[in-house]
Amino acid sequence: MRRYSAFAIAREAARYHTGWERAWRSPKPKKKYDVVIVGAGGHGLATAFYLGKNFGITNVAIIEKGWLGGGNTGRNTTIIRSNYLQDPSAAIYEKARSLYETMSQDLNYNVMFSPRGVMMLAQTEHEVRGYERTAHANALQGVKTEFISPQRVKELVPIMNINGPRYPVLGALWQERAGTARHDAVAWGYARACSDMGMDIIQKCEVTGVRSENSVVTGVDTTLGQIDCDKLAMVVAGNAGHLAEMAGFRLPMESVALQALVSEPIKPCIDVVVMANTVHGYMSQSDKGELVIGGGTDGFNNYTQRGSFHHVEETVRALVETFPIISRLKMLRQWGGIVDVTGDRSPIIGKTPLGNCFINCGWGTGGFKSIPGSGWAMAETVAKGEPGPLAGEFGLNRFTEGRFIDESVAAGVAH
Amino acid sequence: MLILECPYCGVMADETDLHGGGEAHLKRFGPGSSDDEFETYLFHRKNPKGVHFERWRHVSGCGKWFHAARNTMTLEVYGTYPAQTTEPPKELVAKIKKKHPEWGGYE
Numbered sequence: 001m002r003r004y005s006a007f008a009i010a011r012e013a014a015r016y017h018t019g020w021e022r023a024w025r026s027p028k029p030k031k032k033y034d035v036v037i038v039g040a041g042g043h044g045l046a047t048a049f050y051l052g053k054n055f056g057i058t059n060v061a062i063i064e065k066g067w068l069g070g071g072n073t074g075r076n077t078t079i080i081r082s083n084y085l086q087d088p089s090a091a092i093y094e095k096a097r098s099l100y101e102t103m104s105q106d107l108n109y110n111v112m113f114s115p116r117g118v119m120m121l122a123q124t125e126h127e128v129r130g131y132e133r134t135a136h137a138n139a140l141q142g143v144k145t146e147f148i149s150p151q152r153v154k155e156l157v158p159i160m161n162i163n164g165p166r167y168p169v170l171g172a173l174w175q176e177r178a179g180t181a182r183h184d185a186v187a188w189g190y191a192r193a194c195s196d197m198g199m200d201i202i203q204k205c206e207v208t209g210v211r212s213e214n215s216v217v218t219g220v221d222t223t224l225g226q227i228d229c230d231k232l233a234m235v236v237a238g239n240a241g242h243l244a245e246m247a248g249f250r251l252p253m254e255s256v257a258l259q260a261l262v263s264e265p266i267k268p269c270i271d272v273v274v275m276a277n278t279v280h281g282y283m284s285q286s287d288k289g290e291l292v293i294g295g296g297t298d299g300f301n302n303y304t305q306r307g308s309f310h311h312v313e314e315t316v317r318a319l320v321e322t323f324p325i326i327s328r329l330k331m332l333r334q335w336g337g338i339v340d341v342t343g344d345r346s347p348i349i350g351k352t353p354l355g356n357c358f359i360n361c362g363w364g365t366g367g368f369k370s371i372p373g374s375g376w377a378m379a380e381t382v383a384k385g386e387p388g389p390l391a392g393e394f395g396l397n398r399f400t401e402g403r404f405i406d407e408s409v410a411a412g413v414a415h
Numbered sequence: 416m417l418i419l420e421c422p423y424c425g426v427m428a429d430e431t432d433l434h435g436g437g438e439a440h441l442k443r444f445g446p447g448s449s450d451d452e453f454e455t456y457l458f459h460r461k462n463p464k465g466v467h468f469e470r471w472r473h474v475s476g477c478g479k480w481f482h483a484a485r486n487t488m489t490l491e492v493y494g495t496y497p498a499q500t501t502e503p504p505k506e507l508v509a510k511i512k513k514k515h516p517e518w519g520g521y522e
Contacts, residue, residue, distance in 0.1 A: 241460075251460075252458030301462060310416070400451060
């Protein structure tokens, strides 16, 4: 792999950009791999990357039914934060956030991590108490957050109306080193690094069945034929339930649509990420100047990758109230992603009832921000056969044992 | 927008008049049941790609709970029926089966 650098740009500029090579190979699948990872989204690719980097396992195939990073990796609002209430969540999300800090250097690929700060508005007394509690919990967990006053909110975001008629801003939970990154670049950067380690990324290859002998996985059937493996990792987000059914078990999970939209581009007007959970809206400004807006999930099972229109209305109404200057903006695009939501709104990482088959799913609305941490924890689980300290609490068995990591109350709607 | 016919009041109700209640016909377990049974009842869901039987409540209308058969891939609604039953009506299952012969049927 040729390294990207300022020198490389100068070199290629001098020879009309004829020397750039493809970022990753697209090989035909081999008969057998040590590890097959189903799903080449951020989480699947990150799992592969840390399998190679931390454990030296490189005889790995990552198979993907669509194209690389074409699912939720490219459908989110790119927010990265780790201000969670529960210890296991804060640990894995903070691991992810800290890995994002050096990701561009680690991958030699600019993922445009921008630690611009994330603010979660408290607009009811209940939220003020909740976020103060979270700030205290974060202090104990070693995650740097603080509860800030409405005046400080106004200083950070001058375009915000903090004296709104319905929900005045009473304060905010502020994480200074949280922010955004370029979502596609995260998938591309991992893919390039994985391909460089000799791993095979096989796109347009759908899994049609899971093979097993004596309750131990032996391979998968795909649209490109049978691929054998010693270990199988399912990292397919919203389609996890479908894949689990092929492997003969069920998941405590449901798939719903979550949508986002972007406005026409305008001059820079907001340089932090603002989340307003009471009114269901969050917003940041992309480098192109578009306002990136996220809303709530639909209340019914859905695989259609589009959301209900009335949610767009609710989200935009809430944001216009909070940011009056955006009232005349036109919205350019709207899209939906399928999020896999578990009973306690926390992910599942760990073993499955099928031997040597591991699962990573249920990230729900918190998928993008967790990519490196999730990959790190999943790689450890796959390599050792047992979940490590980061993944330990997130096993499937927590639903049998009633040992929930209850973030649905802690984090409001948007994760 | 999703539109369901309320089987009680007969109104063609918009999604905004309704509230989703998740998977229908769950087998309930009470005191004395095993951990696995509780897990199945409380958390395990079919979450199918395709035909889904589910509960809805006509919140901004008559307030009644009812059931619907809907496709999670296309949002097509096959029909609605009253809540006083533990499985979908045979006619409705037959109607869906006729339309999608590859569908595995209600289990």
